[in-house]
Every structure is written in C-alpha cells, then in structure tokens.
Amino acid sequence: MSFRIRAATDADLQHLYEMAKLTGGGFTNLPPDRHALRAKLDRSHAAFARVEGLVEDELFVLVLENVATGEVRGTCQIFTRVGDRHPFYSYRIGTLTQHSRELARTFRAEMLTLTTDLEGSSEVGGLFLHPGERAGGLGLLLARSRYLFIATHRARFADRILAELRGVIDEAGGSPFWDGLAGRFFGMNFQDADQFNAINGHQFIADLMPKHPVYTAMLTDTARAAIGLPHPSGRAAMRMLEHEGFRYEGYLDIFDGGPTMTARTDHVRSIAEARTDPVVTVAPGGTEALVATGTLAEFRCTFGTVAAADGGIALSLDAAAALGVAAGDRVCHVGRW
Template sequence: MMIIRPIARRDLADLLTLASKSGIGLTSLPQNEATLSARIERALKTWQGELPKSEQCYLFALEDTERQQVVGVSAIEVAVGLSEPWYSFRVGTQVHASKQLNVYKSVPTLFLSNDHTGHSELCTLFLDPDYRHGENGKLLSKVRFLFISAFREHFSRKVIAEMRGFSDEHGRSPFWESVGRHFFSIEFAKADYLSGTGQKAFIAELMPKHPLYVDFLAEDAQKVIGEVHPQTAPARKLLESEGLRYQGYVDIFDGGPTLEAEIDEIRAVKSSKLVKVVLDNAVVGSDAPAYLVANDNYPHYRALLVHAELYDDRLRINAETAAALGVEQGSQVRVITLIAQEKA
C-alpha cells in the first residue's frame, strides 16, 4: 500500500537515497545529511506548533508500506521570504519610443523581485524513478492541496510553486550560462547546491539590481525562460489542473516558471468534502472512481488513494484501508476526486 504521512526522523536514510537520485535543479532536496536532518526537525517542530510562521514547513513522505520505505516526498513552506529574502525574476516590458524617428519598440526585461514574500510554497516534490507509474505522482503532489483544505488557517492567501527549469542531459542550464555565470563565476550545480543548503546571501550580494534586457541573452537562454525541465512537464500539467497558473515570474538560476494561485480558488479547497466511512470488504474494481482520502487528523495525518464508491456522503472502504487511515465505521474523512471533473 502507498500511504502519505508526516516525515519522521527514521526517514533520514531514505531521504538521502532520494536526494542522490534527484540530480541538479531540485534545490530543496540536496544530498547533504545535516541539511536534510535539519529539514526533518523543522517539519516535526512545525507539526508540534513550536516555530514561528516564517520557519514553518510541512514535509510529507510517500511510504511503500510493504517495503517500509519512503519512496517520495513533497512539502509546503508556510510563508516564504519572511526570515530571508525570496528572489525571483519578474518578466516585464520596457518601451523605447521616439516620435522624431518614428520608432516604437517593446523590449522584454527581467527584474529582480521579492513579490512573493509571505506566500505559501509547494516545494520539494520528488518521486523515486522506480515508482513513477500508476497514480503515485498524482497522490504525492495533490495531497498537499487536500491538507491545505483541511487546515486552511495555517496558510497564506496565495500559494506558489517554483518549477524546475530546463537543463540538458549533462546538467547544463542555458539560462544560467547566459545570466548567472556572469554574476557568480561558479558552476550552475554549485550555485544550485549552495542555495539548497540555505547559503543564499550571495544571491543578494551578487545579482544585478537593474533590469536585464532579454534580447541581450543568448538565443537558447531566451527560449527556455518560463519553460520546465522535460521531466517536470507532467508536474506542471498536474498543478495547472488544480488551478495554478504562470504569471510571469521565473527562477533566477534556471529560468523555470513560478506557478501561483489564490488558495481559496484551488480545486481541493473549493471542492473537497467531509464524508462518513462505511466499512465494506467487498472487492471494488479499478474502474471505480479514484479518490484522494485523508483522515484530517492533524498530528497523525494520513492520506491515500482509493478506488471506491461514494454516495449520499458515505464512502465505502475496506478494513485495511480504514486501518491505514486510522479511522473506523462512521468516522469522517475528507475526499476529492483524483482528477478534476470536466464541466458539461
């Protein structure tokens, strides 16, 4: 069974294994034991209510219960940029015009921005390549929306998600080569690693404070502004299906897009509902609707994906599923369809 639960200290070894498979570009999952251990402790203290909003982060583990192994992680930062600046490039426009010469030209620009300060962030989404099949990826990503829906008061009015930008099979980022390298004089992988381990002061110290003209960048760099890494395309499509959109902000290192949405407009926040559990051990076919189901138990949060029958605000699940969720006959659970229902 694949189940979502809060991260635990015992997961550190599995987290390091996942980090070794993540490659360049996932800055929040560096292959660094001290950093990952601190990340786990921060998540535990968040659940225990011991941290200020500026430091809070929820970190979820996807566990294969048969192997007792964590095979994926995803997270929510409660409010970015409150303890240290949060940087992105805003894609904008400057107009150059001359009536005398009859010239009017719009020029795309990149401007260093802190516009997302205070917003909640979806981050650290990574699934072991061996488990990238079926609906594991959807479960790991979308469970965060179900959690936000249940505990809306813990989050900001807007949520963002920085998507991994384009880099080739050798880890070369065209955007970095045309922008970052000129200001940092280090390799993309090094800057990426430093940022992921919390060493971000160099960003403010070295990044340009004036707009950059996009037309001055190399052609391959211009083409990848706002584009995602090929492996990230499914994740972008998934988030867009939940209501997030690209609004013209990109990552300062690789040019990847930032998606964003008002939290109250997210599908799970608007459409998830509480229903009662009905225990039924009858076999339900895989053609039955797929639901994300969570117990809404804050300190012992559990969520999973089930094919089940839902009617009259009652969800039929078997005893094994109920035990995994920590619920029983008549308990309330939060549900939403895995895939958004298309309007007629």
C-alpha cells in the same frame, strides 16, 4: 500494492538522502546533503508539533510509504510562508515599450526584474518520486495529498500559493539561463550555486545580484530560449498544476529560469472541492478518490473509493486499512481526476 502519504520521521533521513542523490541537480528543496536534510526534518518536526493555527514560516515534509513493506518511495514538501528567513527572490519578465517619432518606429524590449513580489506566499515543492515507482498515479498522490493537508489545516497557510518548476538543465548538469545571466556575476557554476543555495539560502543573491532590470536581448540565445520553460521531466507536473488552477504569470526562478506557478489558495481545485465526512461503513464500490485522515503528524492520505451512504460515506477496505480508520471516523476526500 497500497501506498500512503505520512509525516516524515527521523528514520526517513537515509531514504531522503538516497532519493536526493537521484534528482540530477537543480532540485533545491531536496539537496544531497545529510546536514541540510537533517535541518529540514528538524523544521518539519517543529511544525508538526505546533498546534496553534496562525501562519508562521514553517516546513512540512511528507513521504510516500509502501504500506506492505514500509519502504519510502517518494517525498514532497509544503512551506507555509516563504520569505521570512531569507528573501524570496524571483525574476519577473515584463515589457518596456518606447517610440521614436523620428524613425516612426515602436520598440518593445523584454526585461527581467529582480523582485520579492511572492514573499508571504505558501509554497508546494520538494516533490520527488523514485524512478522505480513512476506508474499507477503515485506522482499524483504525492502532489495532491499536499492540498488535502492544506485543506485540513487551512489556518496555517497563506491566501496565495506558489510552485517553482525546475528549469532547463543541459546534459552536463548546467543551466543555460544561469550561464547567460547570474553566473557572470557570481563566478560560480550552476551546480555550485544551486548546492550553496539549497544549504545556505538566498542571501548571497541579495549581496551580489545586480538590482537593475536586465534586457533579455543582451542574453545568449540559449539563455533566452530557457526563460519560463520547465525541465522536460517537469512538463507533466506543470499540466497538473494548471489543472489545479495554477497559472504562469511571468515569474521565473532566479537560478535556472524555470516558471513559477501561482494560485489563490482557496481556488486550488483539490482544496475547493475537498469534503469531510464520517465513514459510515467500509465496503467496496464507489468513485475513485484521494482520502485523508488525521491532523499534523497523524496525517495520512491514500487512494481509495468513496460512495455516498446514509449519514456519511462508504470507504473501500484498502483505503481504510492504509489510513487506519473504521466506521465512525471522519475523512477528508476529493475525487481522483
């Protein structure tokens, strides 16, 4: 069974909505709200339609399609520059060291500081794979196709890139981190705040969140324990990000305390190792790879095999069919690891 990544279209709205209802909360970039999803598609259409290469605040929405049936079974998003429309807030965890000569003791206190340090970065997010397809590496295809899109359109993206991982969510759908910190100031439970943020943006955080640093010792044990931890379902995604060169440098999501991973865009492994070559022939054999072709709304990405050939590469038949390419066309490819 063959799958490919392509640009989302208006016809995908219902698919996106049905997948959004399966996320289980804490998934800001894929809210179960038709109007919010419609707005995302409108932004994405505008981004795909713009051909200029300067970095602007844009959103690209991609979907995973079953080539044989046309079913949409997953989605992912790329934000070109966060923080233009709404402030992009994070907590950064730091340490304050103080010494008492009289007590002959040194005290080190962890503190959370509200920051907009990451504004201007690009972001990969909104990745969701239908539970019925969580085999065969399709999550990897969704995740890494974004890097081939960035490599193909490098001028449209910033020099730093981030990924926010969903934090710890309890069995009732609440967030221990939210309940122990922000929830005390907002008079909203986590689900309501998360939904409001997904639809309306972060401005209410700027209006109501205390600006002074918060000592973690003042939080509940459950809130402290959630700091910087990904949701159990996101641990594999965290390892994948680390394999690409992303690192956790103390930045947290302000809602659920999940880790924010960052990297230099040109140092992301899939971007750094991506190569563009002409297809010389369509033939079996070679090494497994992610292969992409086309630009903007014509972008497509799939799994296939690639082998060196005189003047270019040999591409497997299934990949050529999924991408709609033939001998003479150029593809961007990177090893499947």
